[in-house]
Amino acid sequence: MGCHALQRVALACAMIWTGSVAAQPQCRNLSEHDLESLGRLTFEDGVSAGRKPHELALGATDGSLIAGEIRIVQQPIFNTDLPDEDTWLFRRANQLHVDTREQVIRDLLLFKPGEALTAEQLAESERLLRDRPYLYDARVLPRRVCGDAVDVDVVTRDVWTLLPRLSFDRAGGDNSYGIGLSDPNVFGTGKNVSMGYTKDRDRSGVDFLYEDPNVRGSRASFAVFLEDNDDGSRQLLDVRRPFYSLDARYAWGLRLDNVDREEGLFLLGSEVSKFRHETVFSESSAGWSRGLQGGRVGRWKVGYTYEDHTFEPLPGVVAPDPFPVDRRYAYPWIGYESIKERFETTRNFDRFHRTEDLNFGKRWAARLGWSDEVFGADDVSRLVLRGGYTNVNHVRETHLFRYGFNLNGFWNFDRDEEENLVANAFARYNHARSASRAFSASLGVTYVRNLPVDRQLLLGGDTGLRGYPSRYQQGDKRFLLTLEERFFTDIYLFRLVRVGYVFFADVGRAWESDTPGGDEFGVLANVGIGLRLESMRTRRDRILHLDLGIPLVDGPDVGSVEITLRIKQRL
Structure with a gap:
């Protein structure tokens, strides 16, 4: 072989070698965690700071990144590597628990391998996972960038979801209880099933709920709820594809809800009349959006709503006068x-020691409709009015201020006045004095105009005035001011339940110039102390409130102490 031929072969080999080297993507590690350390990741050690860590990890890009390998790391309910959790009971619970299926978690993510990937998708996927009641917390962490492909680790921790429905609730002197079985993550599928028996002051009966939030791995949801009570029944069907993410482009929905039951009117905590009320409701809707653009989302929706209310007197019972x-x-x-x-993200705002997602951006919505006989309504023409606004601001680093309003009602053209109009305004201030202490103040104001006879604006122990009977005052105006000094202790009972306590004061009034339940007794107030318990190992939307309220203003049927026991979704 000649010299020139050898040179050509050498040059070709060099080009092939350099080309193969150039073809190898340059990789950059974004996370120091391996699979073993991800399995031990402690969510309590810190708070993911929203989208910023993902932006910093991915760096400035031209939007050309795609998702690479997605690893799902599922932690057990109890970390038996910790001495306090390495017990026979906790090990047995881990063995008996059916983990959330990996595909269920993948279906919730806003990206798949080979698809475009942004920092916003990483952050919102984390929020969507954290919103599920069967997950304690979640982290979505970019692990490595190789060329334009980003490998991602998704870390979650399950909670125990199969629970007996043994409940007892006491508010304003009224007791209610329930027994049954519920599981919002049946066999790890993410489906919600609940059944049981409940009894309260108004009625008793059995109920059944089935809900699939991601039908066959899609973004569509399906729910059916059935209730059979001693005074009537309810049948609810809800099928929809919601705006499941900020960048979702379309939505649709169908809801059917039939309710038949006995209802009463109240004054000073006592039922003064009763009637039968049957409601037939249906609504279909469709929506579209251009998605997330410049940090803002705009969504249009159209739909049709049908709502029929019929009333009948009950034999042997005092009927309202006038009758609905x-x-x-x-x-x-x-x-x-x-x-x-x-x-x-923050902590100790609505939850105990858990990551909470707050949107500090403005959100508002409005809806206009026209109810008329030509569309199937009665013979009255009405303009339908719906609207709302919410916002959250950082007054200072440790000071949060949430406020907003909403409006719901009609304009009756036959009478040329408002009808069934309810307007609410609210404000809440939260000051995190330290990691273990916070001050909270909230104010709610409600004004109603021309409510139908069957509806009342009430105030009492069941609506936040914890030292007084339920449904105590009524009127067309209401305000409630609540002040709480909250303490988040380090007590962790049996490694299961977080403990906190509060000192509180409630001040409120519902009034109307011509009703004795309003002006005669004026502003009501109470002070008290309360206990807060939240399980860290069961579904994340349950907090037990045990409050002892002492009324400061006397009135008919007002005791010296009122005990309230309730299960709520927030502090």
Whole structure:
């Protein structure tokens, strides 16, 4: 072989070698965690700071990144590597628990291998996972960038979800209880099934709920709820594809809800009349959006709503005077919603020692409709009015201020006045004095106009005035001011339940110029102390409130102490 031939072969080999080297993507590690350390990741050690860590990890890009390998790391309920959790009971619980299926977690993510990937998708996927009641917490961590492909680790921890429905609730002197079985993550599928028996002051009966939030791995949801009570029944069907993410482009929904039951009117905590009320409700809707653009989302929705209310007197029971009049609304409508995306994470705002997602951006929505006989309504023409606004601000680093309002009602053209109008305004201030102490103040104001006879604006122990009987005052105006000094202790009972306590004061009033339940007794107030318990090992939307309220203003049927025991979704 000649010299030139050898040179050509050498050059070709060099080109092939350098080309193969150039073809190898340059990889950059974004996380120091391996699989073993991810399995030991302690969610309590820190708070993911929203989207910023993902932006920093991915760095400045031109939007051309795609998702690479996605690893799912599922932690057990109890970490038996810790001496306090290495017990026979906790090991047995881990063995008996059916872990959430990996595909269920993958279906919730907003990205798949080979698809475009952004920091916003990583952060929102983490929020979607954290919103599920069967997960204690979640982290979505970019692990490595190789060329334009980003490998991602998804870390979750399950909670125990199969629980007996043994409940007892006491508010304003009224007791209720329930027994049954519920599981929001049946066999690890993410499906929710609940059945049981409940009894309260108004009624008793059995109920059944089935809910699939991601039908066959899709973004569509399906729910059915059945209730059979001693005074009536309820049948609910809800099928929809919601705006499941900020960047979702379309939505649709169908809801059917039939309710038949006995209802009463109240004054000073006592039922003064009763009647039968049957409601037939249906609504279909469709929506579209351009997605998340410049940190803001705009959504249009159109739909049709049918709502029929009929009333009958009950034999042998005092009926309201005047008696409720049948009414039927049927209307097409159009609505718009605007969301400014500014999510951040915090703790000890609504939960105990858990990551909470708060949107510090403005959100408002409005809906207009026309109810008329031509659309299936009664013979009254009405303009349908719906609207709302919420916002959260950082006054200072440790000071949060949440406020907003909403409006719901009609304009009756036959009478040329408002009808069934309810307007609410609210504000809440939270000051985190330290990691173990916070001050919270909330104020709610409600004004109603021309409510139908069957509806009341009430205030009492069941609506936040913890030192007084339920449904004590009524009127067309109401305010409630609540002040709480909250303490988050380090007590962790049996490695299961977090413990906190509060000192509180409630001040409120519901009034109307011509009702004795309003003006005669004026502003009511109480002070008290409360205990807060939240399980860290069961579904994340349950907090037990045990409050001891002492009324400061006397009145008929007001005791010296009122005990309230309730299960709520937030502090």
